[in-house]
Amino acid sequence: MGQYTAPLRDMQFVLHELLDVENELKALPRHADIDADTINQVLKEAGKFCSEVVFPLNQVGDQEGCRYHDGVVKAPTGFKEAYQQYVDAGWPALACDPDHGGQGLPVLVNNALYEMLNSANQAWTMYPGLSHGAYECLHAHGTPAQKAVYLPKIVSGEWTGTMCLTEPHCGTDLGILRSKAEPNDDGSYAITGTKIFISAGEHDLAANIIHLVLARLPDAPPGTKGISLFIVPKFIPDEHGAPGQRNGIRCGSIEHKMGIHGNATCVMNLDGARGWLVGEPNKGLNAMFVMMNAARLGVGMQGLGLTEVAYQNSLAYAKDRLQMRSLTGPKAPDKPADPIIVHPDVRRMLLTQKAYLEAGRAFSYWTALQIDRELSHTDESVRKEAADLVALLTPVIKAFLTDNAFTSTNLAMQVYGGHGYIAEWGMEQYVRDARINMIYEGTNTIQSLDLLGRKVLGDMGAKLKKFGKMVQDFVEQEGVKEEMQEFVNPLADIGDKVQKLTMEIGMKAMGNQDEAGAAAVDYLRVVGHLVFAYFWARMARIALDKQGSGDPFYTSKLATARFYFAKLLPETAYHIRAARAGSKTLMDLEADLF
Amino acid sequence: MGQYTAPLRDMQFVLHELLDVENELKALPRHADIDADTINQVLKEAGKFCSEVVFPLNQVGDQEGCRYHDGVVKAPTGFKEAYQQYVDAGWPALACDPDHGGQGLPVLVNNALYEMLNSANQAWTMYPGLSHGAYECLHAHGTPAQKAVYLPKIVSGEWTGTMCLTEPHCGTDLGILRSKAEPNDDGSYAITGTKIFISAGEHDLAANIIHLVLARLPDAPPGTKGISLFIVPKFIPDEHGAPGQRNGIRCGSIEHKMGIHGNATCVMNLDGARGWLVGEPNKGLNAMFVMMNAARLGVGMQGLGLTEVAYQNSLAYAKDRLQMRSLTGPKAPDKPADPIIVHPDVRRMLLTQKAYLEAGRAFSYWTALQIDRELSHTDESVRKEAADLVALLTPVIKAFLTDNAFTSTNLAMQVYGGHGYIAEWGMEQYVRDARINMIYEGTNTIQSLDLLGRKVLGDMGAKLKKFGKMVQDFVEQEGVKEEMQEFVNPLADIGDKVQKLTMEIGMKAMGNQDEAGAAAVDYLRVVGHLVFAYFWARMARIALDKQGSGDPFYTSKLATARFYFAKLLPETAYHIRAARAGSKTLMDLEADLF
Structure with missing residues (x-):
């Protein structure tokens, strides 16, 4: 049931009209040859693959779920075949390093691919998605020998990857993890412990699974400074690089969960499994953060993908479903009732x-472009600037996009009325799938603490000022133009308010760190709206310039911008008040009196 | 998994300290003999039944769901036996008319019972819940003969009831319903049509099911003024009142849905089923509204019940789960980490x-008391006043409590982190169950239109002023006391803002009805907060008076009041802005350009 068509027109608007990526990529030698047509062609093909191959498996994956028997996991019907088609078409290699078999396209193209994959089927997409994270981690931290063995297989998609962090007693708090790594005589390690919530930890899609596992060396200091990272393959590659001996890492069970039923969430038991150290001893969290940051952006794209597909379906339903008359008189007098899209609240x-x-979409594609600039711009100061913006905004992408996606998929479901609650229509699955994105890869509370504590207060607002400068430049450039007042004035206003709020919280947090903890979630929503207001104002600028073109796309864009400023941005009035209300009413009550 | 203990202390606080029900009931001859001890004893027994009998079936009901085979529906394991215990203990009769075998207790006691039943198991509770709705409808509109046949069986719980409104092409818009009722020679009608989403439409809990069905007479005018209400029993009572001939109403299938798996959501096919008219021809909607209003309050209690049980579990988890250290230094230095309740955002x-x-709880119990006053106060002006307040606030109970319950159950789940997403822990079920409450018995958008359009603007704000008067009286009485400033000032402020906002919207809506439709959802949230601010201020007054008693209950109550005013009431700043932003940005865009 339902439908998904890749939103190519809006993707092209963002890539070419908003971000001008063809020109931006010319400054990156690695991607200087890529033109807009090539990107469009790739996205068109990807969209076709997503609609035709991946999307039809979404509902069956939810209904069937994964099946576990004696350590073996079978993904739902069709998942394996679709993955094989994905591999055959070369999609896993899209944004990988040509030195290891990759196609070398920019991160931003891969990001757009992942938006579409997630629209089509989040649970399925997590299999290749986690592999790509493992690729990035090994690419950044593996030894040349490790890269030679593992990267070509992961790039081709023949093997998949996982990240094994969580244990039964620790998720957020990796400092207390217990898995142990004892050195073997041959330079490998014997790893023992239990990992839980391992997405794609075991399945039948690929010939081998490469686990990236956090564990402690025997002499490791306690806490997060004593954690090391290991490659633990399901099958140890033999001298020809083929899957050899079965390693001592096995799936003990899979979880029954609210959503993403098509992806196996595994308990992984390591019983002296052979592993090889990645990066420096005790520096495992640093290495893993490469993967986690990529994963956090990836989770943002999961939220975005679900928002798109849920919107498409609720829009189609709202045009089709006849119910009640418009409050201002019948709009479809020839029908028994008006389509519900006439009603203001719909x-x-x-x-x-x-x-x-x-x-x-604008925000996340722009961020992906910053990653490309961070990775390969020739000017170090540009790389640094881009890296700072990415670091600042990664928690916003993760938390703001996934919170909005939960709101949006719930609204999409609500448009269907009672039918939205029925599994057959497919809408309630989007709500259930969207819910995990607010939890994993660091809960959205953790993202907000990362933003406020580490990224903003941690450098006295320096990174935030870089984003603020972009906003300010736009305000100064456009603020003099009358037709832009309705967008620039509220943008300037929220920019000022963020600055003031940041200073206030910073001052209070110096005296009491709980003040940051108490304000963080509200603060992130305010910053998210600053970012959205900035991109909506920029998009409105383009739409104003082109609305004479006769293309109704710009009429729609402009109307949506106006809606955003009138009806959504005002949410900041609430969160600024709540953030300023401080920590006292949270912290006063003794735990026993709750 | 999980736990539920009836929150008797807080229920008693609301009933006796806030509402002083013993004295209030003395003014109602029908209930004048009931004292506080009796009520407490009933609630204690009810709580025990809910915890011990109904709650243990909640998770199994979700996992098993209902089973359909060839027109027969089996409820999950244990549901039938628990229902028999419920009947044996006389719970269905609690608030029913003694003339028909009822125990004659006030609505407010029944309301408290339903809070607990819903905490324990919403899906199970819908079986007796819908029966009680059918009881109220027949009690108000049935003929003496109909009452004699049906009410004793429904009151005893031997038979259950349903309401059959929705059809495949109409849910909200009953005006276009198609089911037909042709007169038979014997005074009955032959009813033909298809009804969907019929909760408890078929099951194995009771010997007979009494359906209340909306259908059209042959000469009925079109629209909502041509709908009549019929009793359609599954088995037609024989001359002894026992279930006799099987009637032509059959369950065609049951839905697979997001939650409330333990309750059968049925497609009911009527093929010349025999039915008997209830009330006047073509006045069926009026009669059904008795049931719908009761059902809307009932849905509010579903939201409240889920909020309670989810809170209890997330609180226990937050005290137990160790993760990270407090930002202000270790609070449990002897443990590997602090319990997460030390963290501000938790x-x-x-x-x-x-x-x-x-x-x-305060709001809904107070409303239930108003219903008792409406039903049986000796002074007509008191009955009228109470009826007006109930009419005004029914949509607020339904929508505000269920929206808050969805927020709350999601927060409870979020406290569990990744474990919240796993079915075994039981938290995600609360989210899935809570989601339907925002949809059925009139979506929350419909509730907001009922509030703003019919209840507030429909009488030029007369009913709203009655509630406003209560707020104003409290503000005048308490505003002079220094210790109450922190509560009374924001209460007075939101009271003024509601008044102003109502006038603004009213003015705009006179020119354009879409202005009401555009503002309604935001408006309902603002009114909901006015109501909550009023009850929190009243509860704070009591807690201030008694905080010297040494009972930490009042410390907790006062801290929660302060939290409400600091962190939740400010949400109105957003919704007032959004409501004032009007309809233009919603209505400008042509449907084809979305």
Whole structure:
């Protein structure tokens, strides 16, 4: 049931009209040859693959789930075959290093691919998605020998990857993890412990699974400074690089969960499994953070993908479903009732989704472009600037996009009324799938603490000022133009308010760190809206310039921008008040009196 | 997994300290003999039944769901036996008319019973819950003969009831329903049509099921003025009142849905089923509204019940789960990490639930008391006043409590981190169950239109002024006391803002009805907060008076009141802005350009 068509027009708007990526990529020698047509062609093919191959498996994957028997996991019907088609078409290699068999396309193209894959089927997409994270981690931290053995197989998609962090007693708090790594005589390590919540930890899609496992060396200091990272392959590669001996890492069970049923969430038991150290001893968290940051952006794209597909379906339903008459008189007098899209609150539900969706796309594609600049711009200061912006905004992408996606998929479901609650229509699955994105890869509370504590207060606001400078430049450039007042004034206003709020919280947190903890979640939502207001103002600028073109796309864009400023940005009025209310009312009550 | 203990202490606080029900009931001859001890004893027994009999079936009901085979529906394991215990103990009769075998207790006691039943198991509770709705409808509109045949069986619980409104092409828009009722020679009608989403439409809990069905007479005018209500029993009572001939109403299938798996959501096919008219021809909607209003309050209690049980579990987890150190230094230095209740944002998540929960209880119990006054106060002006307040606030109970319950159950789940997403822990079920409450018995958008359009603007704000008067009286009485400033000032402020906002919207809506439709959802949230601010201020007054008693209950109550005013009430700053932003940005865009 349902439908998904890749939103190529809006993707092209963001890539070419908003971000001008063809020119931006010319400054990156690695990607200087890529033109807009090539990107469009790749995305068109990807969209076709997502609609035709991956999307039809979404509902069956949810209904069947994964099946576990005696250490073996079978993914739902069709998952394995679709993955093989994905591998055959070369999609895993899209943004990988040509030195290891990759196609060398920019991160931003891969990001757009992942938006579409997630729209089509989040549970399926997690199999290649985690592999790509493992690729990035090994590419950044593996030895040349490790890269030679593992990267070509992961790049081709023949093997998949996982990240094994969580243990039964620790998720957020990796400092207390217990898995042990004892050195073997041959330079490898014997790793023992239990990992839980390992997505794609065991399955039948690929010939081998490469686990990246956090564990402690015997002499490791306690806490996060005593954690090392290991490669633990399911099958140890033999001298020809083929899957050889079965390693002592096995799936003990899979979880029954609210959503993403098609992806196996595994308990992984390591019983003296052979592993090889990645990077420096006791520096495992640093190495893993490469993978976690990529994963956090990836989770943002999961949120975005679900928002898109839920919007498409609720929009189609709202045009089709006849129910009640418009309050201002019949709009379809020849029919027994009007289509529900005539009703103001149905429009509110649709436009909320649309406004979050399109700003989320602009923001996340822009961030992906910054990653490309960070990775390969010739000018070090540009690389540094891009890296700072990516570091600052990664928690915002993760938390703001996934919170908005939960809101949006719920609104999409609500548009369906009672039918939204029925599994057959497919809408409630989007809500259930979207829910995990607010939890894993660091809960959204953790993201907010990362943003406020580490990224903003940690450098006295230096990175935030870089983003603020972009906003300010835009405000100064556009603020003099009358037609932009309705966008620039509220943008300037929220920019000022963020600055003031940041200083206030910073001052209070110096005296009491709980003040940062108490304000963080509200603060992240305010910053998220600053970012969205900035991108909506920029998009409105383009739409104003082109609305005479006769293309109704720009009329729609402009109307959505106006809706955003009128109806969604005001949420900041709430969160600024809540953030300023401080920690006292949170912390006063003794735990026993709750 | 999980736990549920009836929150008797807080229920008693609301009933006796806040509402002083013993004295209030003395003014109602029908209930004048009931004292506080009796009520407490009934609630204690009910709580025990809920914890011990109904709650243990909650998770198994979710996992098993209902089974359909060839028109027969089996409820999950244990449901039938628990229902028999419920009947044997006389619970269905609690608030029913003694003339028909009822125990004649006030609505407010039944309301408290339903809070607990819903905490324990919403899906199970819908079986007796819908029966009680059918009881109320027949009690109000049935003929003496109909009452004599049906009410004793429904009151005893031997038979259950349903409401059959929705059809495949109409849910909200009953005006276009198609089911037909042709007169038979014997005074009955032959009813033909298809009804969907019929909760408890078929099951194995009771010997007979009494369906209340909306259908059209042959000469009925079109629209909502041509709908009549019929009793359609599954088995037609024979001359002894026992279930006799099988009637032509059959379950065609049951839905697979997001939650409330333990309750059968049925497609009911009527093929010339025999039915008997209830009330006047073509006045069926009026009669059904008795049932729908009761059902809307009932849905509010579903939201409240889920909020309570989810809060209890997330609180226990937050005290137990060790993860990270407090930002202000270790609080449990002897343990590997601190319990997560030390973290400000975990406390925000807990206190949000607690503040919504306790205000929701105060508000809904107070409303139930108004229903008792409406039904049996000796003074007609008191009955009228109470009826007006109930009419005004029914949509607020339904929508505000269920929206808050969805927020709250999601926060409870979030406290569990990744474990919250796993079915075994039981938290994600609360989210899935809570989701339907925002949809059925009139979506929350419909509730907001009922509030703003019919209840507020429909009488030029007369009913709203009655509630406003209560707020104003409290503000005048308490505003002079220094210790109450922190509560009374924001209460007075939101009271003024509601008044102003109502006038603004009213003015705009006179020119354009879409202005009401555009503002309604935001408006309902603002009114909901006015109500909650009022009850929190009243509860704070009591807690201030008694905090010297040494009972830490009042310390907790006061801290929760302060949290509410600091962190939740500010949400109104957002919704007032959004409501004032009007309809233009919603209505401008043509449907084809979305």
